[in-house]
Amino acid sequence: MISAALSLQVERPRRLRDALALMREAAEHGHPLTPLAGGTDLYVGINAGAPMPKNYVDLWGIEELRGIERNGRTLVFGALTTYSECIESRAVHKLLPILVAAAREIGGLQIQNRGTLGGNIGNGSPAADAVPVLLAAGATVVLASRTHGERAVPLERYYTGYRQTVRRADELIVRIEVEVPKGKQVFRKVGTRAAQAISKVVMAAVGPRVAFGSVAPTVVRAHQLQAYLEAGGADPEEARRLACADLKPIDDVRSTAHYRLTVAGNLAAELVRAR
Ligand SMILES: Cc1cc2nc3c(=O)[nH]c(=O)nc-3n(C[C@H](O)[C@H](O)[C@H](O)COP(=O)(O)OP(=O)(O)OC[C@H]3O[C@@H](n4cnc5c(N)ncnc54)[C@H](O)[C@@H]3O)c2cc1C
Incomplete structure (x- = not known):
C-alpha cells in the first residue's frame, strides 16, 4: 500500500472554498479530482492494486464539513460526520436511532472513527449500510460547486445506476439533511x-x-x-x-x-x- 499511495497526488485544502476551487480547476482541465474523506473505501481499492484515480482532494482537514445539528425534527450532518459521531450524538439517538444501529454494525472501531456518511453515499455501493437508513428517512444530499453554489438532491434521485451518481466533477457533497418522519x-x-x-x-x-x-x-x-x-x-x-x-x-x-x-x-x- 505504501508504494501505491506514494504515487498519488493529494491536495489538502483547509477551507471548503479552496477545495471547491481545486475541484473546479481540475474539472475544467479534464482531470477531475477524487474527493477523499476517511479513505476507508478508497484505501481498500488502492491497497488491492485496483485501477484507481491518481489525483485526490483530501477533505479531512475541512472543519466546515463536520458536525451534526438538530433543528426540530431535522438533522443536518456535515459530509465528514463519522459513524462514531453518529453513535455518540444524543440528537441522532433521539430522532434517528436506526442510524446509530447501522453505525454500530459498520466495520470495527477504526472504521467507525474514520468512515463518513459523505463517503458511504459517495462510494455508491448498493451494499452501503447508512444509505438505506437515510433513504427510508427521506434524506436530501446537498452538493456544492464553486461556480454554481449549492443544490439539494433527494437521496432517492442521487443514484442513476450502479455506482453512478448525479454529482458533477466539480461538486462535493457538503451535507446531508433529514427531516425525520414520525413512525416506527x-x-x-x-x-x-x-x-x-x-x-x-x-x-x-x-x-x-x-x-x-x-x-x-x-x-x-x-x-x-x-x-x-x-x-x-x-x-x-x-x-x-x-x-x-x-x-x-x-x-x-x-x-x-x-x-x-x-x-x-x-x-x-x-x-x-x-x-
Ligand atoms: C474493514 C472495513 C469494513 C467496512 N464495513 C462496512 C460496513 O459494514 N458497511 C458499510 O456500509 N461500509 C463498510 N465499509 C466501507 C466504508 O467504511 C464506508 O463506506 C464509509 O462510509 C466510507 O467513508 P469514507 O469517508 O472512508 O470514504 P472514502 O473512502 O474517503 O470515499 C469513498 C467514496 O466517496 C467519495 N466521497 C467521499 N466524500 C465525499 C464528498 N464529501 N463528496 C463527494 N464524494 C465523496 C470518494 O470520492 C469515494 O468515491 C467498510 C470498509 C472497511 C475497510
Missing part, C-alpha cells in the same frame, strides 16, 4: 456474521417507508410495499411479494440472487408481523 424505525442487517461483514441484505424502515440495500444495482425504496402499508395492509405474505417486486438482486461472491430475494422477503414479512 427498524434496521436489519443480514451478513455472514454480526460485525465486520458487508451486508448480504440490509433493510431500513421509517413508518411505511422501507429501503433495501444489496438487492439491486443501487440502494432502493420498496414503493409497492409502502403503498400496501399505507393502505393498512397487514398480510405478511403479501408484504413479502410486494417487497420482492421492487428488487433486482444479483449473484456475486457474497451471496446468490435467490438467497437475497428470500431474505428480503422474510424481512418484509417480519416487518408487517411486528407492526
Whole structure:
C-alpha cells in the first residue's frame, strides 16, 4: 500500500472554498479530482492494486464539513460526520436511532472513527449500510460547486445506476439533511456474521417507508410495499411479494440472487408481523 499511495497526488485544502476551487480547476482541465474523506473505501481499492484515480482532494482537514445539528425534527450532518459521531450524538439517538444501529454494525472501531456518511453515499455501493437508513428517512444530499453554489438532491434521485451518481466533477457533497418522519424505525442487517461483514441484505424502515440495500444495482425504496402499508395492509405474505417486486438482486461472491430475494422477503414479512 505504501508504494501505491506514494504515487498519488493529494491536495489538502483547509477551507471548503479552496477545495471547491481545486475541484473546479481540475474539472475544467479534464482531470477531475477524487474527493477523499476517511479513505476507508478508497484505501481498500488502492491497497488491492485496483485501477484507481491518481489525483485526490483530501477533505479531512475541512472543519466546515463536520458536525451534526438538530433543528426540530431535522438533522443536518456535515459530509465528514463519522459513524462514531453518529453513535455518540444524543440528537441522532433521539430522532434517528436506526442510524446509530447501522453505525454500530459498520466495520470495527477504526472504521467507525474514520468512515463518513459523505463517503458511504459517495462510494455508491448498493451494499452501503447508512444509505438505506437515510433513504427510508427521506434524506436530501446537498452538493456544492464553486461556480454554481449549492443544490439539494433527494437521496432517492442521487443514484442513476450502479455506482453512478448525479454529482458533477466539480461538486462535493457538503451535507446531508433529514427531516425525520414520525413512525416506527427498524434496521436489519443480514451478513455472514454480526460485525465486520458487508451486508448480504440490509433493510431500513421509517413508518411505511422501507429501503433495501444489496438487492439491486443501487440502494432502493420498496414503493409497492409502502403503498400496501399505507393502505393498512397487514398480510405478511403479501408484504413479502410486494417487497420482492421492487428488487433486482444479483449473484456475486457474497451471496446468490435467490438467497437475497428470500431474505428480503422474510424481512418484509417480519416487518408487517411486528407492526
Ligand atoms: C474493514 C472495513 C469494513 C467496512 N464495513 C462496512 C460496513 O459494514 N458497511 C458499510 O456500509 N461500509 C463498510 N465499509 C466501507 C466504508 O467504511 C464506508 O463506506 C464509509 O462510509 C466510507 O467513508 P469514507 O469517508 O472512508 O470514504 P472514502 O473512502 O474517503 O470515499 C469513498 C467514496 O466517496 C467519495 N466521497 C467521499 N466524500 C465525499 C464528498 N464529501 N463528496 C463527494 N464524494 C465523496 C470518494 O470520492 C469515494 O468515491 C467498510 C470498509 C472497511 C475497510
